[in-house]
Amino acid sequence: MxxxxxxxxxxxxxxxxxxxxxxxxxxxxxxxxxxxxxxxxxxxxxxNGNVLVAKKGKIIYEKAFGQADASNSVSLNKDYRFHIGSIAKEFNAVGIMMLKEQGKLKLDDSVSKFLPELPSWANKIKVIHLLQYTSGLSQIKWNEVNQDSDNMAFLQKTSSLEFEPGTQYDYNNNNVFLQRRIIEKITNMSFNEFVLKKILKPIGIKNAIVDPDEKEPLFAKSFNKEGKQDILKYNISGWTALNLRDFYKWSEAINSFRIINQQSTRELFEPFSKNSQTGLGEGTIENGKVTNHIHDGAAFNYQALLISNPNLTIILMTNNKxxxxxxxxxxxxxxxxx
Incomplete structure (x- = not known):
């Protein structure tokens, strides 16, 4: 430390x-x-950020603290949206399970079924491997990838996997990248459009934005402890930003099985091994209820944390990690x- x-x-x-x-x-x-x-x-x-606390389904505390950017002249309020880092991976994981429930894919399907343009190793990788981060794919080359097409080109040139799919855990954003591409291939929609129209709108989330730029109003800009603002860049697309109320709606929708059913939610909570992350971070279901859902995320100088159980929900978002x-x-x- x-x-x-x-x-x-x-x-x-x-x-x-x-x-x-x-x-x-x-x-x-x-x-x-x-x-x-x-x-x-x-x-x-x-x-420096926004806080929401709910007790037994009732919001008891919701406030904003500090500045919306590095200028020190714009105050945050409760309507500001924040980049939530890895928590945004919940949307592609839930999207995959929605398509599974609709009979449009199976978790045992090979990635090559949907993305035949990938090399032969895609025959070995199943959709479940992407969800559990056990695909064997190499890490994204962040210094060389500037957009989705760059990353797809790298994958098409990749000759082999790091390990046999389903045998090891490796928290790797290429798993996320391919989940989003599969959703696009099946739905004939951009992933960003799919999230807004098919996942968020049906549960009443209207203020979310995907891949917001620096000109987006009511979007918090991140800055470091020295007061230097980050340059916002998305090497791969598909990052949803939420405000407090919409984040809470999302958490409650997961807990009440409004988007995907109990069985699908249970499958997303199932880790490959102890202490490994899943598509929903980590969580448990007991007696037909979500008894625990914890997920944290970070990107640039953004950081977010969700803790939810039947008695208490805590949402913390900061733009000054x-x-x-x-x-x-x-x-x-x-x-x-x-």
Missing amino acids: NIIIKKIKITVFAIALTTCNYFHAQKNKPETELDIVFQNALQSKTF QNNLEEFSNSIESILTK
């Missing part, structure tokens, strides 16, 4: 400790206690479960 991250963790712990001492002296509503945590974090510059969202979620849980 480097010194900077240590300092951040110590600062967050100090904020939480100070807050808890205050709570011991004065009995406040949970909303007030949460506000103290995040107002202190804003003052100490350890959190400091690798401390878990500490804040722990503080929130401590306040609401004491």
